[in-house]
Amino acid sequence: MPVAFRDSSVIIIENGRTLIRAGIGLHDLLKTPSVTIPARVGFRKSTSQGSGDNTNADSNGRSSSTPLDINGIGRSSASTSRASSLPYQTNPSAKVTDYLVGAQLDEALEAGQDIAISWPFADGDVRDWIQAEAIWKYVIFNILQLRRAQNESPVLLSITPAFSRHGYERICQTFFERFNVAGFSLVERPMAQIYAANSLSGVVVDIGYETTDITPIHNGFPIRAAQTTTSLGIRDCQKYLAHLLRSNQSILSVISPPDNPSSPEVVEKYLADLVKHVWEEGLVKVPSHGQTVDIPDDEGVTDIAAVLVAGKEKAVIETGLKKKATAKASAAEQARAKEIEAMDLVTTSFRDQTLTLGKERHRFCEPLFDPTLLRTLPGFDLECDFDTIMPLQDAVGHAVGQTEVDQRQDIWQGLFVTGDLTNHVKGIGTALQSRLAPFILTNPDQLNEVQARVIRVLNVPEYFAEYREKGDGLAAFLGTSIVAKVAFNDSQGKNFVTKSDYTEKGPKAIIEMSPTLL
Numbered sequence: 001m002p003v004a005f006r007d008s009s010v011i012i013i014e015n016g017r018t019l020i021r022a023g024i025g026l027h028d029l030l031k032t033p034s035v036t037i038p039a040r041v042g043f044r045k046s047t048s049q050g051s052g053d054n055t056n057a058d059s060n061g062r063s064s065s066t067p068l069d070i071n072g073i074g075r076s077s078a079s080t081s082r083a084s085s086l087p088y089q090t091n092p093s094a095k096v097t098d099y100l101v102g103a104q105l106d107e108a109l110e111a112g113q114d115i116a117i118s119w120p121f122a123d124g125d126v127r128d129w130i131q132a133e134a135i136w137k138y139v140i141f142n143i144l145q146l147r148r149a150q151n152e153s154p155v156l157l158s159i160t161p162a163f164s165r166h167g168y169e170r171i172c173q174t175f176f177e178r179f180n181v182a183g184f185s186l187v188e189r190p191m192a193q194i195y196a197a198n199s200l201s202g203v204v205v206d207i208g209y210e211t212t213d214i215t216p217i218h219n220g221f222p223i224r225a226a227q228t229t230t231s232l233g234i235r236d237c238q239k240y241l242a243h244l245l246r247s248n249q250s251i252l253s254v255i256s257p258p259d260n261p262s263s264p265e266v267v268e269k270y271l272a273d274l275v276k277h278v279w280e281e282g283l284v285k286v287p288s289h290g291q292t293v294d295i296p297d298d299e300g301v302t303d304i305a306a307v308l309v310a311g312k313e314k315a316v317i318e319t320g321l322k323k324k325a326t327a328k329a330s331a332a333e334q335a336r337a338k339e340i341e342a343m344d345l346v347t348t349s350f351r352d353q354t355l356t357l358g359k360e361r362h363r364f365c366e367p368l369f370d371p372t373l374l375r376t377l378p379g380f381d382l383e384c385d386f387d388t389i390m391p392l393q394d395a396v397g398h399a400v401g402q403t404e405v406d407q408r409q410d411i412w413q414g415l416f417v418t419g420d421l422t423n424h425v426k427g428i429g430t431a432l433q434s435r436l437a438p439f440i441l442t443n444p445d446q447l448n449e450v451q452a453r454v455i456r457v458l459n460v461p462e463y464f465a466e467y468r469e470k471g472d473g474l475a476a477f478l479g480t481s482i483v484a485k486v487a488f489n490d491s492q493g494k495n496f497v498t499k500s501d502y503t504e505k506g507p508k509a510i511i512e513m514s515p516t517l518l
Contacts (some may be wrong), residue, residue: 005183005488009071011146011155011486013139014477015039015337016189017122018086018209019420021477022139024146026488030481032466032474035143039122041093041099041131042108042115085210088130099134102143124162124229126170133174140179154167154183154496156484158192158476162228163214169507176502180456185487185496186510190215190222191274192479193418197458197472201407202414203400205392205432206476207368207421210235212392214399217414218407226402230395234421236367241278242271243377246361252353275364278357279425284364286427365421365428368392369435393432397439412440412452416459416472423473429457 007026021033120131417429487495
């Protein structure tokens with residue numbers, strides 16, 4: 001029997017390793033997520049029978065003694081390991097209602113309660129199914145405020161590629177039996193991301209907090225044997241820039257005045273928070289050969305139509321006002337402006353203080369391309385051999401090299417760098433592109449019809465108005481929305497599981513009715 005769903009009832013959930021994004025309703029202009037929460041749970045240690053304060057465990061429950069950083073987060077040293085070092089603390093007797101999620105957890109931590117934190121999705125699959133259910137339940141019923149007994153909403157969930165078919169079935173069972181959804185389907189994050197970039201072939205580079213997932217895709221199919229994960233991420237970049245900023249005397253004098261020096265712990269915490277502020281404010285650019293400024297110049301003829309379509313009218317106006325102000329400035333003021341521009345200084349307000357940063361901020365992403373730089377950081381991952389960690393460009397080249405020769409030309413036409421970092425830091429895709437040149441042939445005498453000649457960088461198209469100027473980090477949510485728009489509007493299709501399908505076939509129905517697995 002055909003099933004029709006109202007667009008306004010569709011739920012989109014993007015399930016990342018460290019973040020959950022969600023929203024309800026599909027619109028003509030696809031909306032950005034209305035919900036963003038950390039993918040973590042907490043439970044009061046007074047009721048916990050799990051592990052101790054600083055004990056981590058891998059996805060199989062084995063404990064480890066990985067040192068934790070100032071945020072209670074450790075790190076894996078294996079460059080290709082999918083096991084995360086984000087805390088995992090389990091309580092075998094815990095029920096879904098025992099876990100704190102989102103605002104509940106934030107309030108408990110702010111109140112100083114003794115809370116054990118756990119990140120159930122950090123390995124890419126599910127470490128603890130009760131914890132996973134607690135997060136999904138909080139999103140659907142607490143934030144989106146649906147009622148289980150009257151739930152008429154279908155759900156499209158995007159997940160990392162690490163899930164097994166058993167994992168698919170377990171998720172399907174949870175959503176139908178625990179949340180009473182009206183329909184359900186899954187899509188893998190890399191597929192959603194490449195759809196958001198308006199392509200069916202390419203290599204998706206998803207930069208996360210402590211890992212980067214790399215997935216080659218050809219003609220709408222992920223090449224699973226070539227999927228690669230490298231243990232480099234935002235955390236490494238933050239640690240590296242914090243180390244560089246220790247050499248900025250003007251900043252250190254603010255953190256730790258000579259007449260009232262701060263403790264090393266206070267300095268470390270301040271620098272960590274400052275670095276997070278710097279990149280989230282968009283004050284970082286990634287140097288790369290061949291970069292150009294894409295804001296039209298007001299000298300000569302400006303293509304007004306192109307500016308409006310690209311949504312850059314504000315930038316053009318600001319550029320024009322800046323140039324007019326500079327023209328009216330005195331010779332001394334103009335000379336000082338040129339000096340500041342040459343030094344690439346920027347001022348930022350942080351904790352009610354004004355700080356000046358120089359070019360060192362643009363070195364933020366260097367560890368992604370050269371992990372050996374992390375060896376210079378005192379006390380950081382002393383047991384890790386950074387020489388064995390594959391740089392991002394090598395990991396991408398290796399992943400594409402695992403595909404068939406005749407597929408690579410199409411794959412290299414779609415280099416798509418995404419992840420939360422790309423929402424704020426511009427130029428990572430171009431910087432990576434310039435470092436991937438050794439992996440394609442440029443000698444005309446050696447080229448043939450299957451050899452890639454160029455690498456093309458993808459971005460989320462400008463015509464997605466709600467996503468314009470927000471970076472490419474929301475691609476997974478956008479792509480999931482696109483899949484939901486297609487899947488749930490096709491009443492004759494088999495791209496989702498209905499309640500009747502689930503009643504007839506059980507959890508295994510998801511295997512034959514998921515866009516990712518078809």
